[in-house]
Amino acid sequence: MLKIINLHKSPLLLRIVFVVSLAAILFTAAVSYKHIINLNKSRDLVIHSYEVQLELERVISYIKDGETGYRGYLLYGDTLFLDSYTHSRKKVDNAFFRLQKITADNQSQQKKLKELHHLIVLRYTYFNKKYEDKDLYKKYYESNGKIVMDQIRKKVDEMISLENKLLERREYHFNDSLSYTPLYALLVIFITLFFIILAYIKINSDFKRIEQSNSKLKVSQESIKQAEILGNYSSWTWNMEKNEIQFSDNQFRLHGLEPQSFEATVADFLKFVHPEDMEIAANSINNVINNESLPTINYRIIRKDGAVRHLRSVGKLFINRFDEKIIIGTTQDVTEDILKKIILHEKNADLERNNKELVEFNYAASHDLQEPLRKIQTFISRINEKEKDHLTETGKEYLERIVVAASRMRVLIDDLLQYSRTNKTDSSFEEVDLNDTAYASIQELSQLMEETNATVHFEELPKVKGIPFQLRQLFINLINNSIKYRKLNQPPIITVACDKVKANEEDNIEDNSTRMYHKITFLDNGIGFHPDDSKKIFLLFNRLHAKDSYQGTGVGLAICKKIVKNHYGFICAEGQPDEGAKIIIYLPTA
Amino acid sequence: MQKNHITIALADDDEDDRLFFEDAFEELKINTVVTTHCDGEELMNFLHHPETILPNILFLDLNMPKKNGFECLLEIKKVEKFNDIAIAIYSTSSSEEDVENTFVQGANIYIKKPSDFDTLKKILREVVTLNWQYHTSRLNKDNFLLRM
Amino acid sequence: MKAYLKFDYTILTKKIVEEKLAALNLKFSVIGFGEIELQDTISNEKLELITTALSEYGIEIIENQKSILIQKIKDTITEMVNSEEPLSVKSSVYLTEKLNHSYGYLSNLFSEVTYTSIENFIMIQKIELAKNLILNNQLTLTEIAYQLNYSSVAHLSTQFKKITGITPSAFQRIIAKRRVQSLKN
Structure with missing residues (x-):
């Protein structure tokens, strides 16, 4: 039919x-x-x-x-x-x-x-x-x-x-x-x-159609020519039976010459190929002849004017209506792309190197600063012990202030050191039961909890992939924070809840995929904070309160943020002044 | 077997720290004999020396040239005749992981060098006393873990 | 293959003393823990023989009164802490009763000789027991806390950390890693 x-x-x-x-x-x-x-x-x-x-x-x-x-x-x-x-x-x-x-x-x-x-x-x-x-x-x-x-x-x-x-x-x-x-x-x-x-009628309509096709074809051809020039690519055909090659006009331009200025043969084409890539080109030509296909290859050519260009060619086998085997291929000048890639690669390497240097510097600085500071503090304490009587009142006062300043510096360096340690993650990921983590962190804070009459409630927590020490540090810092910023006359009560959520359903996190996360919420009944500060609290050395009212350098939450980041998760905070704070961490499911 | 005094050894490359250490013990008025060494190699030579009286407690700084404290720890733990020595790591701040690792490798005590002389004295007193308890009350040395 | 051993030092030492004294053909009777009465008086040489024989096992003959009492206090405390039943009275009362001295006297003597207080010693013993119990893996921390007369796990943790500087779970972790390490070697 x-x-x-x-x-x-x-x-x-x-x-x-x-x-x-x-x-x-x-x-x-x-x-x-x-x-x-x-x-x-x-x-x-x-x-x-x-x-x-x-x-x-x-x-x-x-x-x-x-x-x-x-x-x-x-x-x-x-x-x-x-x-x-x-x-x-x-x-x-x-x-x-x-x-x-x-x-x-x-x-x-x-x-x-x-x-x-x-x-x-x-x-x-x-x-x-x-x-x-x-x-x-x-x-x-x-x-x-x-x-x-x-x-x-x-x-x-x-x-x-x-x-x-x-x-x-x-x-x-x-x-x-x-x-x-x-x-x-x-x-x-x-x-x-x-x-x-x-x-x-048929001839007429056929004729009309052919006319239309013809004019469309003309337009097409013209636009292909333009496209080739604009896109910096060319097309070619290789009739395997007759061993005839046809280059589009732009192929010649890619080689820096006028259209049809040299004969379209394999030999002439090979003249332009970069000596180092000759083998690749020769192999691919053999591939074409033997296997009748041309998978994507990259090679360089040297133009007449000496310029080196990177080209990429690919070809596919077609059988035309005379039953002849024709390879139809495209060649594109990817010089810019390749150069850009090289530059990007180098820049990336630079950045990584820089970053590594910074991290190492940070660590070395914090670490090496401890020694001299400790000596200062120890010798001051020796002076205080042995030579106190030989000091004038002013001397004693000054010494006192030195002690205070030195301890302040100590706290800063300790915190910095702790922060920079979080940066260095050469530890490998293991399976961590967060219930164990919670348990361990409560034990570490047991004395503080006893002193402040604090209670911590944990829901059943999941297992995640991570660094046990860092996760413990995370929990300790968060609970410590909640206890530290408690209301004066209320024993701190902290509850930790857990939920499984989908990334694109949470506004808090920047992941828009359908990946699943564990959403762990730390809720306390402390002094809270203003919603405007919800991002600030995670900044390094940022403190919302005066130096004297609440002890701390403001590095605790910054460390929490770093740890969460190391684990490919997210952290955010919600709160109202005087109505407690809620810290939410998202960790990817194992 | 010397009964009444406790033999202490310290390996630390820092002159000031060695000074603090010796002074502290002097002020503690516990019956102690203190030897100090300035690097790991010297320490190991001292320990292996046949005439050396092995210390009850050995304090090891981690950052030392030639042979650091950790290497010394590993070496000492391999030698059976050193089994009775309580090993205390005496170092500036280390990460949690590193501290735990020294315990795992056999250290009994980890001390973070204090920045106050009085604290140092207290710590050393505590260490010596506790160690003495272990020694006299035949407590399980393997369980002797102390962190200050 | 791993095997965990629990030592009963009381039985251990008793057995050794009995064996050693019997080997030396000495008649004796065991009165209390750490206290034996020899039937006859013995010469210095015999005494030296006994001392040598027993010292192999770390058993010493205590000479002076003070030391004897100190040892007694230690032993009583050890016994008190290690008993499976929880204590019905305060430790001070217990010691006073058991040793027939005022608590103040005992306390002073103990501190003078050992440089530690009785309370501290009790705590050390408790923590030591806690360590052993933790390592046995049979009881949970809650059960251990109860057995050791602590009001809660938090209380036990606090004490544990105060004495040793590390938390019970950290302790558990370290010992476990040590075991893994020794298997590797």
């Missing part, structure tokens, strides 16, 4: 229609020709018949003329009348001669003609006899003459009727074929006309 449907689109139909029409036309021509011939024949026959009739009538007429003449002679004895009689004889002979010719094709007519001739001769014999004996003629030959005349007449009539019959028969015969031939021819003409109109 499909074949038939497709048939109306194929050029085969046109050919069929053409052939059929041609055949029909020829047929019609033949038929018409035959028809015309027949008509002519018919006409000829009719004329022929009438000719015969005419001649026969003439014969009779002539004979009658003769008779009349003779009678006249008989009557008047004038030889003038004999002239017409002799004339008539001649005419009769002529007519007869013609008749013989005309009826040459008809044997029965010829026979009759002979008989007629015989009769006519007889008649004229009578006439001649009349010459000699007038009175005898009158009695004998006239009556015989009349009989012969009648016989002649009868014979003529016979001949005429025979001719007529012949005509009738022929006419009937021709009428038969003539009657349907025109109808038939007309029908065929109409059918042919129909097909021709159909073909015309």
Whole structure:
């Protein structure tokens, strides 16, 4: 069925229609020709018949003329009348001669003609006899003459009727074929006309379509050319059967030359390839020849002006309508991309190196600063112990202040050190049961909790992948924070709840995927904070309260943030002044 | 077996720290004999020396040239005759992981060097006393873990 | 294959003393913990023999009164702490009763000789027991806290950390890692 449907689109139909029409036309021509011939024949026959009739009538007429003449002679004895009689004889002979010719094709007519001739001769014999004996003629030959005349007449009539019959028969015969031939021819003409109109319509529409396609194609080609120039790529085809290569115009431009400026062959192309990449190029060409495919390859070319460009080529095998294998390929100038990549790579390496240096510096600084500070503090304490009595009041006071400043510095360095330690994550991830973590962190803070009458409630916590020490530090810092910032007359109560959430359903975190996270919420009943500060509290060294009212350098939460980040999670805070604080941490599910 | 005094050894490359250490013990008035060493190699030579009286407690600084405290710890733990020595790591601040690691590798005590002389004295007194308890009351030395 | 052993030092020492004295053909009777009475008086040489034999096992003959009493105090405390039943009276009362001296006297003597207070010693003993119990892995921290007369796990943790400087769970962790380490070696 499909074949038939497709048939109306194929050029085969046109050919069929053409052939059929041609055949029909020829047929019609033949038929018409035959028809015309027949008509002519018919006409000829009719004329022929009438000719015969005419001649026969003439014969009779002539004979009658003769008779009349003779009678006249008989009557008047004038030889003038004999002239017409002799004339008539001649005419009769002529007519007869013609008749013989005309009826040459008809044997029965010829026979009759002979008989007629015989009769006519007889008649004229009578006439001649009349010459000699007038009175005898009158009695004998006239009556015989009349009989012969009648016989002649009868014979003529016979001949005429025979001719007529012949005509009738022929006419009937021709009428038969003539009657349907025109109808038939007309029908065929109409059918042919129909097909021709159909073909015309199809040709017309096909032509229109081709015109449209052509103009579209032209536009396409033009835009491809433009696209190639703009996109810095080119296309090429390699006919494997004929070993012909065709380059698009831009291929030449990629090589820094004018279009079609060198011949499209493998050898010419290889001239441009960078010596170091020759092997790659040669291999890929072999690949094309042997495996009939070209997977993406990168190589360099050196243009005539010496510029080195990076190109990327890829090709695919197609079979064209002549069943030839053609590789259709694209080449793109990716120099900019590659250069950018190299630069990016270098910059990245730089950044990483920088970062590493900074982290190491941070750690080294904090670590190395401890020693001299400790010495200062220890020696001061020695002085305080041993030499206090030798100091003036001012001296003692100054010493006191040094002690305070030094302890402050100690706290700072300790905190910095702790922070920088969180940065160095060369520990590997293990499976950590957060319930154990919670338990351990409470134990670490047990003394503080006892002193402040604090209670901590944990829901069932999940297992996560992480660094046990850091996670413990995280919990300790958070609970310690809640205890530190408790309300004066209220024992701190901290609850830790856990939930499983999907990343894109939480506004708090920047992950928009469907990854699952554990959402662990630390809620306390402490002094809280202003919502505007919710991001600030995680900043390094940021404190919301005066130095003296709450001890601390503000590094605790910054460490928490770093730890959470190390674990690929998120942290945020919610709170209201005097209404407690809520710290929420998100850790990816294992 | 010396009964009445306690033998202490310290390995620390810092001169001031060695000074503090010796002074502290002097002021503590416990019957102690203190030897100090300035690096790990010297310490190990001292310990392996046949005439050396092995200390009851050995204080090891972690950051030392030639052989650091950790290396010394590992070495000492391999030698059976050193089994009775209580090893105290005496160091500036280390990370939680590093502290725990020294315990795991066999240290009995970890002391973060204090920044106050009185505290130092208190700590040393505590260490010595506790160690003496272990020694006299036959407590399980393996469980002797102390962090100050 | 691992095997965990629990030592009963009382039985241990008693057995050794009995064996050693019997080997030396000495008649004796065991009166209390750490106290034996020899039937006859013995010469210095015999005394030296006994001392040598026993010293192998770390058993010493205490000479002076003070030391004897100190040892008694220690032993009583050890016994008190290690008993499976929780204490019905205060430790001070217990000691006074058991040793027939005022608590003040005992306390002073103890501090003078050992440089530690009785309370501290009791705590050390408790924590020591806690350590052993933790290592046995049979009881939870709550149960251990109860057995040792602590009001809660938090209380035990606080005490533990005060004495040792580390939390019970950290202790557990370290010992476990040590065991893993020794298996590797």
